[in-house]
Amino acid sequence: xxKNKVVMDAEGIDRSLTRMAHExxxxxxxxxxxxxxxxxxxxxxxxERLSEKIAAIEGTEIMSGTLDITLYRDDxxxxxxxxxxxxTYIPFPLDKKRVILxxxxxxxxxxxxxxxxxxxxFGRPALIQLAVLIDRGHRELPIRADFIGETLPSxxxxxxRVTVTDDRSADEVVIEEG
Amino acid sequence: MKLxxxxxxxxxxxxxxxxxxxxxxxxxxxxxxxxTIKKVPALRGKTVITLFFEASTRTRTSFEIAAxxxxxxxxxxxxxxxxxxxGETLIDTARNLESxxxxxxxxxxxxxxxxxxxxxxxxxxxxxxxxxxxxxxTQALLDxxxxxxxxxxxEGLTVAxxxxxxxxxxxxxxxxxxxxxxxxxxxxxxxxxxxRDIERMGVTxxxxxxxxxxxxxxxxxxxxxxxxxxxxxxxxxxxxxxxFSLNRDNIRLAKEDVIVMHPGPVNRGVEIxxxxxxxxxxxxxEQVANGVAVRMALLYLLSGGTQ
Numbered sequence: 001x002x003k004n005k006v007v008m009d010a011e012g013i014d015r016s017l018t019r020m021a022h023e024x025x026x027x028x029x030x031x032x033x034x035x036x037x038x039x040x041x042x043x044x045x046x047x048e049r050l051s052e053k054i055a056a057i058e059g060t061e062i063m064s065g066t067l068d069i070t071l072y073r074d075d076x077x078x079x080x081x082x083x084x085x086x087x088t089y090i091p092f093p094l095d096k097k098r099v100i101l102x103x104x105x106x107x108x109x110x111x112x113x114x115x116x117x118x119x120x121x122f123g124r125p126a127l128i129q130l131a132v133l134i135d136r137g138h139r140e141l142p143i144r145a146d147f148i149g150e151t152l153p154s155x156x157x158x159x160x161r162v163t164v165t166d167d168r169s170a171d172e173v174v175i176e177e178g
Numbered sequence: 179m180k181l182x183x184x185x186x187x188x189x190x191x192x193x194x195x196x197x198x199x200x201x202x203x204x205x206x207x208x209x210x211x212x213x214t215i216k217k218v219p220a221l222r223g224k225t226v227i228t229l230f231f232e233a234s235t236r237t238r239t240s241f242e243i244a245a246x247x248x249x250x251x252x253x254x255x256x257x258x259x260x261x262x263x264x265g266e267t268l269i270d271t272a273r274n275l276e277s278x279x280x281x282x283x284x285x286x287x288x289x290x291x292x293x294x295x296x297x298x299x300x301x302x303x304x305x306x307x308x309x310x311x312x313x314x315x316t317q318a319l320l321d322x323x324x325x326x327x328x329x330x331x332x333e334g335l336t337v338a339x340x341x342x343x344x345x346x347x348x349x350x351x352x353x354x355x356x357x358x359x360x361x362x363x364x365x366x367x368x369x370x371x372x373x374r375d376i377e378r379m380g381v382t383x384x385x386x387x388x389x390x391x392x393x394x395x396x397x398x399x400x401x402x403x404x405x406x407x408x409x410x411x412x413x414x415x416x417x418x419x420x421x422f423s424l425n426r427d428n429i430r431l432a433k434e435d436v437i438v439m440h441p442g443p444v445n446r447g448v449e450i451x452x453x454x455x456x457x458x459x460x461x462x463x464e465q466v467a468n469g470v471a472v473r474m475a476l477l478y479l480l481s482g483g484t485q
Binding site for chain 1: 203205206207209213214215217218219220221224248478481
């Protein structure tokens, strides 16, 4: 029988995002040249939330985009199941920009590797920082996050599922026994 | 979801869900052609050979750009400069290429069924870039993508296809595709260029332009194929133009937001008036842009996956 455990509820997620927004602003000393880019699919809603919070704290609009990394995956031709490609929306060159990449769960690190390769094709960012809601360990590449909602030690057979949608009261992070 | 066949030979046997898959994938690939670095590594290390036994600017360049944008290596072979001139057969040419282990072969040939022969013989994926007057599936796919983009849907639209239907692989593939996707297809042309019993493909036949394009959402003009006519099937180009060309007078019979399409190259003044070809209703150049996206989608969907 599969056991599901809710490790973060809607309030917890919101508080973490508020803290992360402050940390991003603190580390980058404001919003100059800052761009928040969410990785499809899991990072998109989180990136929107972070952008909102940052904009509310600083009182300015913030540049944002979304990135689909399907074509940069290291298993793009070998998985057999072809993930549908959604649109990448980065309507400005990234030269000299400070990019905050956002994803829901940091696991093996391969998604982030793919995302960085994709970003490099859009210009030369001044820097790339990584914000994730959950860091569940088990890295297969030397990648780490700069801003973390929660560190969640997990077993390989477990699944970590993040739900962040327009119905904010339904936000949650669930760990499922595989 | 993936394509069920290793090849793309025609629209006739292509299920509707797979057409949707290709069009959806192509829509996402459009954006790559608008970036500064128009390249993604998806097909890195793959080899795509284009084998063209007939002349082409658009299609061959489109396939080459599509493959290169996916980081594949491309080789172009045109029959006139290859050993075909020394008498080498199609099958020998193909077997020799197979030994060099390409991943995808794109073939255009004047004989219907040429692509199918290769598909049966070789383990590589074969894409039909036009076989005689039979099919030209990538053209139909890019046409459907253009219609879908401009009109939001294909189902329920009235699409008029005008010209030398009998000799047109573009018409054939588009008829298969558009009927499958639920459009109401009307075809028109000089009587000797309309195949007998073509109503069985699910189209309505008109012999006058006015009837054909009345209230049409899409008007697709076919090229008058001067190089393909051996016999004179019409008295003169002028007479053809008088009766069957699209101009500013008859275009008013179509819907006000009609889109005008043409597979290219355009014979201005023959099948289409210059001001219509270059006017606001024309989506001819978007078709070309969509062609690269559709071919990228097809190369991507056909390559890799489980052997």
